[in-house]
Amino acid sequence: MVKYSTEELMVVTGARKIKDGNNVMVGIGLPMASAILAKKTHAPNANIFLELGVLNPSSSDFGVGLADIKAWQGAELLTSALDVLGMLLHSGKIDIGFLGALEVDELGNINTTQVELEGGKIKHFTGSGGGNDIASLAKRIVVVMRHQKRKLRKKVSYITSPGYIDGKKRQEAGLRGGDIEIVTDMAVFKFNVKIKKMTISSIHSGVNLDDVVENTGFQLVIPPKVDITPEPTESELKILRDEIPREIYTK
Amino acid sequence: MVKYSTEELMVVTGARKIKDGNNVMVGIGLPMASAILAKKTHAPNANIFLELGVLNPSSSDFGVGLADIKAWQGAELLTSALDVLGMLLHSGKIDIGFLGALEVDELGNINTTQVELEGGKIKHFTGSGGGNDIASLAKRIVVVMRHQKRKLRKKVSYITSPGYIDGKKRQEAGLRGGDIEIVTDMAVFKFNVKIKKMTISSIHSGVNLDDVVENTGFQLVIPPKVDITPEPTESELKILRDEIPREIYTK
């Protein structure tokens, strides 16, 4: 087996969540690398949408963010945010959305708005953008984040984007979806419709279960048998290394 | 004074309802001739909109209707019906709308949907199109129609487009506008916010008040002094005859 970095494993793991023909909403960074890799491997007919109105960009450099014109290069279509968020996402046509998080909690709720500093002061960050909309309305969600105890909290200090909110069914609250997975640099987690609490799905090769537990700010649901996260194949790694610049997912 | 036809008088009378800078919604036929004449005389900056998404056509032949591509010739902009009806009209930016009618009643309600035949059978016609929307939401309305007793009824058999409905204030019902005028081949009528019943505004030169009363299916409000409809000026008639083909408003 070829050696691979944790970032490469995360990109490949993200890519495998995308099915062929899926409509995918991503931001730039690691999820964009996953989406491009998916299109270059098992999901050539996936459609990648950026929320401000971009379809299938084919850039080799996504620059510094969604608003960087580098990220729109080679797009199959440039349209409006109303078309992407208002028509596709709001009417239920987005299959999978990738999100980042400042904090996530045991019920899958996401905070990208503010953190409480020591002493109770609030520090305000980016807020929602399309994040709340995607978390509310995409059929499936993948959250990609670094695994740190202060980021994986029992309860987020602010719900920007809903997971299972207070543990009820999302559908009863009026939301769509509910198939949520979290990919960190240590493991993959999922939310089970019955338990609705963060459950270990697999641990990355070489990572110790105790370390995962230690670095999580709440009690994880741990199934009797914990799998190892499926490793990248040689061909996935080859395509990733040859065709997708590292800067896309490591910047 | 130059001689003029009744149609010419009606076109000029309609044109004078348009103020410079007005956003005007018209169909083809006599109202279109009025709108073009207004732009060529006192209202050069009026914007003429067709409901399906056409701004300021400059055709000399509007063909057989809104859907005739002749009617879009020379347009300043071709856009969408949502832009014209959904954005401009619905948000209150249309100053004046011209409408036709199968029947109109003493409260200014318009029927373009169906007439009752003798024996109670229903004959179905064109229906609303944008008519109901324009009558509901334009700031001012001008109805252009032939003056016949069976068309000017005490109560229309079907309200396609609201006037003063059952005599209440339109604003209380939730509608905009309420400044309604009716131009027939005999006279001009208006609705007064206080009386809300069809009131003679002026009678065309050469028409007898008794004839107007006789040809109207309900009791008109007749002010103490009834004016003669202001006659076309020579320059209006010259422009109308030289620059606007008769076919536009007589077909």
Add this chain to the structure above:
Amino acid sequence: MREFSEKKESVTIEEAVNIIKDGDHIALGGFAITRNAISIVHEIIRQRKRNLTVSQSVGSMELDLLVGAGCVKEINYGGGSLDRYGQLNWVNKSIEDGTIKAHEYSYLSMIFRFLAGAMGLSFMPIKSLIGSDILRRLESKGEAKEFRCPFSGEKYVLVKALKPDIAVIHAQKADSNGNVFLMGPKFEVQELVRASEKIIVVVEEISSDILSHESVTVPGYLVDLLVHQPFGAYPTNLYGYYYQDPEHIKLYVESSKDPEKFEKYLNEYILSSDDFFEFLRKSTTLKRLAYLESLAKRLL
């Protein structure tokens, strides 16, 4: 919405119409005598589809043909005509004698219903219809409700979203990604295609060049079935391509006034034609089509 973004291969009219099932809800993109998807409508009639619900903002020849041929059980529409050529005789007759169930709206309320469907909303508020018999009838059927804005106190009517199974539109051009270029005023085509589950587009031309982003009215990712049929909107007009054929429309209007004549029209022009080219051959001449084309070019 198509599941795959593979390069579009166009299909035949017959293949496209095969996806329509009896009882489906169809949205039509024409308006009176312009841009009608006549080629698809003929094939629907040939395939004897039944019990269709048809939604169209302003009724057209397409709608009247489908009603006349007995394909339709229910319509949502905002009125309509064949402009000065005549009324929608079959639609009107069928409303009068109750053989179809008709839900009548205004043009804008139909557009808002499509927009609601396009945005995944189950309803849309509107300020027109108030005080009309259109609303009175809709309310009595539970199709519309009055509503007061909880913020401003303004009065609205809530109308239901339209979510057709299949949108059928005719357009000028598509590229190999299925992106559609719709020349001329757009009417409500952008809303109705986005409201529909699947989309059939008939075009005059399939361009090997990819359209510029600005020229795209219907994004290719929404288009399920692309059909290439020159003169596919005949005898209605198509902006930039051909003028309507008054002679054939008048023939249609006369035929639609009388069931026997209409039966003859259906048999002669539609049912006995193998395809749309045969209909064209029976209805017109190359010389006349060339004339209608030249007229349309002059009107640009």
Add this chain to the structure above:
Amino acid sequence: MREFSEKKESVTIEEAVNIIKDGDHIALGGFAITRNAISIVHEIIRQRKRNLTVSQSVGSMELDLLVGAGCVKEINYGGGSLDRYGQLNWVNKSIEDGTIKAHEYSYLSMIFRFLAGAMGLSFMPIKSLIGSDILRRLESKGEAKEFRCPFSGEKYVLVKALKPDIAVIHAQKADSNGNVFLMGPKFEVQELVRASEKIIVVVEEISSDILSHESVTVPGYLVDLLVHQPFGAYPTNLYGYYYQDPEHIKLYVESSKDPEKFEKYLNEYILSSDDFFEFLRKSTTLKRLAYLESLAKRLL
């Protein structure tokens, strides 16, 4: 909406900003570091407008500048940043210490609020926000209400329409009718200009040719004031015209972290500049602008 359709004469930046009054509600068309109307924002700061309410779907450098310069009392926004160059430091700081009143939404709920304003609706239903603290805060202020569709029983949130006094956008090109060509993804510009009472558009070029119908993003009949200012979005990027200037944006981010540095930035680059060309002269060189242009052309 302009009252007259006379051929547009462009006005100066100063004349355009003159129509903005203290306390007005402004909508901004930029997004993070792209297509910001920096030239107008500088003039607003120079004219020391106060107590503005600013609505922007995704907050940008424009918004942060206005907040930092003390022009703003209240914002409606859906979050925002300067992408990886940094956060909206002034916006964040002013929310933290309560010096501005902030109504936070999501991107789509902001778009729907503009769409409602554009269509003359006082509210719009939406399915996102549910279950979030965004909604909890809005509900506590009476800015949003839960609602159940009377037809389908589905749950919605009703959000209020936005009806700004003035929309400010930067675009690539306009023609002599005032029609605006917006290259690249449109974001929500089409909705926000239609929601606003008056519209200021700054363009890189005014074309003597009339734009084709398909190229028009903002119809000229909606445009009140047209300004010609090359590089008017600098240091943010403009699709097809120039790449952002990372050096200047980084300088801005550093300045915005510290009130003293920011005061210096304001004085040096904005308040002491007579016009936008002077700002450009102080911030960059012709050689660098040519490089940013060539970079943008390569990205088409």
